Amino acid sequence: MTLLQAATDVRLRAYAPYSRFKVGAAIRAASGVVYQGCNVENVAYPEGTCAEAGAIAAMIAAGDTVIAEVCVIADSPSPVPPCGGCRQKLAEFAAPEVQVTLCTTDGAQKVMTVAELLPGLFTAAHMDRT
Template sequence: MQPDPILLGAASDVRQNAYVPYSRFKVGAAIRTVSGSVFKGCNVENVAYPEGTCAEAGAIAAMVAAGETQIAEILVIADSPEPVPPCGGCRQKIAEFAGQGVLVTLCTTDGKARGMTVADLLPGAFAATHMDRA
């Protein structure tokens, strides 16, 4: 699959700004919203490792801070042998703002890419409807 060049460029660029003195594992994420806006985030660690912020969470926070709440597509990139999926917490965060059919593209810095849907990424996601009473 060929990743979206705009999202790939945005995620690759922001990845360089990751603050990762402990893991040395830089991750970048870029989100396109339904309005066409692009928001990006990188992972940020701190001395209380593993406390910190994932790239996906940072991009989602930037999106929400700008007043948007609907993800149309997301791309994540890391320097690893195979595409790296988001952690469990970020999978749930993505599912909060993206429909089950939204494309999630996972990339490596050496050109590998894997596409999947939010439903593939987090089958059986916990949703607000689980809290509804009949």
């Protein structure tokens, strides 16, 4: 299964009764295993979970810690990039050159790297006082 197909399939299972904006994400870990995530909203909007965060949580829960590739899909006029929090989450587990493919349900795609998504990345090195 391709990352796009995995993201497309999981998007259909998103729980988005408030925004009606379903998002699916698929991550290929360095191990080759594909992890999926979809957005899960909550009545205490915006206290929900993004698709990217869900896929990362599934990856970590399974014991993988390195992202090799990402695909995100939404029903939007143009490819939707991850929110700021998810960009930081992706950067925690992905090298700057990791490819992130942003897709629409109509077939539009935009390919970026993690570094392009999050310039000026905050890292653990910023907390090193030695």
